Amino acid sequence: MKNFWSKKWVISIVSLLLAILIVSYIDSTQNGFLTQGEPRRTKETANETQSIKVPLQVSVDTDQYYVVGYPEKVKVTLEGSNALVTSAVNTQNFRAYIDLTHKKVGQHRVRVKISGLNKQIFYKVNPRHITVNIQRRKSRTMPVQIEYNKNAVAKGYKLGRPTVSPAQVEVTGALSEVNQIDQIVAKAVLPNGISHNFERQVILVAENKKKQQLNVVIQPATARVILPISISKKQVKLHLNSKNENSDKVYSVTAKQSGVTLYGDKDVLNKIDRLPVNVDLKGIDENTTKNVALKLPKGVVKAHPSTVQVEIKVKDASSSKTN
Secondary structure, X not given: OHHHHOOHHHHHHHHHHHHHHHHHHHHHOOXXXXXXXXXXXOHHHOEEEEEEEEEEEEEOOOOOEEEEOOOOEEEEEEEEEHHHHXXXXXXXXXEXXXXXXXXXXXXXXXXXXXXXXXXXXXXXXXXXXXXXXEEEEEEEEEEEEEEOOHHHEOOOOEEOOOEEEOOEEEEEEEHHHHOOOOEEEEEOOOOOOEOOXXXXXXXXXXXXXXXXXXXXXXXOOEEEEEEOEEOEEEEEEEEEEEEOOOOOEEEEEEEOOOEEEEXXXXXXXXXXXXXXXXXXXXXXXXXXXXXXXXXXOOOEEEEEOOEEEEXXXXXXXXXXXXX
């Protein structure tokens, strides 16, 4: 046995085997070492991972079928070289889709596919599979109803005839959904105490008899709602009433304007021919001008002007008798 290990060729072979093992060990501890099937991750080919949400497209005969149950977007995670991944994220020159061209009416579980992506980019889709419902397509034309809170209108103001444009819209969707539609509604949200015309673009919704919103497409999706809000007005004369006069004085009370404009309920205004104005003369012993706030009757919302300027002239009663 000793003679065997003393032979040069044996020693040479053993030395070679040891050298191979040492080199293999050193290589396995470096960044460039790859296991079978693992993508290369060296500094020269640095990898990047990014996730983005992209629209989910549906391939189906839209003239005959309507698909429900799929998300608008799916999450796609991309992995590859920095340049390729960044370019794919910025340009989004690929698409996520489900192919239903050969599917029949009913419920189906289908896989989300990706096309247009560089073959050197690895990807994952979330969700990978989705469940959709293919139904017969139906369209119908329906009038638009306006919904609003009448109690939001300011006191004394009245709503005129509301209008909506367009007055009719086309509704498209799954047969089962379209058949449930009770009305197409333009919901106008009025601010509390509104005292001017309301005009706004309002989103339209389709509702069933239980006021539940249905999943259909309305074209156009919005409508212009106009709610005329007005108030009646009337110009009336003023009637001045003096009170708290000093018995030793003689007063002459004159309003700078002969009348005012009243705003309010039409029936109330029709009964008013002149507006009483109470002028308090307490403590007034000399000529003066006084602003008097108007007291409005019930049913009258406002007056213009809201105050009246009264000129008061004062004389002693004794001197008045002498004259």
